[in-house]
Amino acid sequence: MEIIRLDDSVRDEFPLIKEADIAYLDNGATTQKPECVIEAVEEYYRRHNANPLRGIYELSVEATDAYEESRQAVADYIGAGDASEIIFTRNASESINLVAYSYGMSVLNEGDEIIVSTAEHHSNFLPWQRAADAKGARVVFFDPEEDGSFDLNKLKDLISEKTRILAMTQISNVIGRINDIKAMTDLVHEAGGVAVIDGAQAVAHIGVDVKELGADFYAFSGHKMYAPMGIGVLYGRKELLDKMPPFLYGGEMIETVTKERTVYAELPHKFEAGTVNVGGAVGLKAAIEFIDRYGFEQIVARENALTAKVVNAMNDMPYVKIIGGRKACNHHGIVAFRIEGVHPHDVAQIFADAGVCVRAGHHCAEPLHRYLGELAGTRVNSSTRLSVGIYNTEAEIDRFLDVLSGIRSRMGY
């Protein structure tokens, strides 16, 4: 595919970005959608919509093709061996729930351990807490260091013959550092466990190859990578998925059903009960094509330059504390921070009033905030977060920094 030069003109592809006078810097929460994605979804509903996978007529075949082509596009995008290893879900949370309920509930026994990083988004923690409760297993926490890194020696110490699962994020939605997933999956595999990787903050921002990472399961949402809301992905290794029981039961996920017994469908349909979200899958394929047109070499360079600019400027503001350390190279699109004496909600409010969209709160990572507070000897239950996307510009970062530098005086300091 021909690579297009990536510069500020990419903004013209995003109707909302082009038309609104805002600096949208909350891409970790969700991204805006390019015209090509909006059009692909519209085109599907205008010309190809039917219930896929069952109709004999031409329209249903078209819908089926559109859906399965999207699955193949996702498989190619993340380096899965086979399209049947790609399960469409609603979002990363549902993907991880699928693993916890289907795989977790099957393999976990009393006394088994699930290692969960303390930096996990609640979506890669709560399903494990639930599975552990249900099966008498135990969640063991893998704490990051103060600079947001993870020490592999700590993980070695946590892993034992009881370890069944490691739940780990590739890029924490608060810290923004790329974790050494390959080294971690190697360690957990040596102990006979599997690794469930949350890729929600990675897939739009760095090239991902699930095989290279050694991920047994890899989950992400479409809406954080320029695709519509309501479509998500679970990658799972085929030999694991094959043995797992279904998660949701109902339409479209069977071979035969009699009053006495049911034979479930082959992968991936075994895990896709009910009428699926073809429009969302089509939009996800268009988003992948959009990203591929620019390529990660350019995307990474552009986004890292923006976060580096933010971190470097913050380093000159002694009252700003960055979560995950002051090294610009460790922040991949995400900079969460606290301003001394000003509550994150007030910070975000002042940004909002200046047309700058950033997020305040615990970012669905309450244990991480509490842990970081303990490390720092204070109470930390929230932060403000800037997260960039492909369309953000230097000018927007300047606008952000301009507001940032005035916040303390606005609050009476």
Added chain:
Amino acid sequence: MADINNTLYNEIINEHNLRPYHKHSIEGANYTLEGVNPSCGDEITLHLCVDGEIVKDGAYEGEGCAISQASADIMLDMIIGRTKADALHLCDLFLRMIKEGITEEEKEELEEAGILESVSHMPARVKCAVLGWRTMREIFEGKD
């Protein structure tokens, strides 16, 4: 947007937030209740010394955004020395101001607390502004 902003973080709010008059512990409180906004982590522990029908003294401790803290400080300014019934009446006015709006005369009754009216246009901040007031009402009337 700029207008709302200017009225929200004004000198009065900033002053109550940075140099609160009532943010401390007190002795002899016969009512103490914690109010929390679970979604954003604002926390207030409200202490009241009530003698018969009169709120003799009060204080709060807690952590949270400027709106939640300043609102609680302003509330205590207003209710200390008043009757329970007065305090509940002011609470009713305050909550109505945020939720549906009140008349100019009613707003005058709210004195300084009236400056928080602009919060009514900010759904995400409503909970912050009403935290102290709801906690006070819960002390007197129980949970709603």
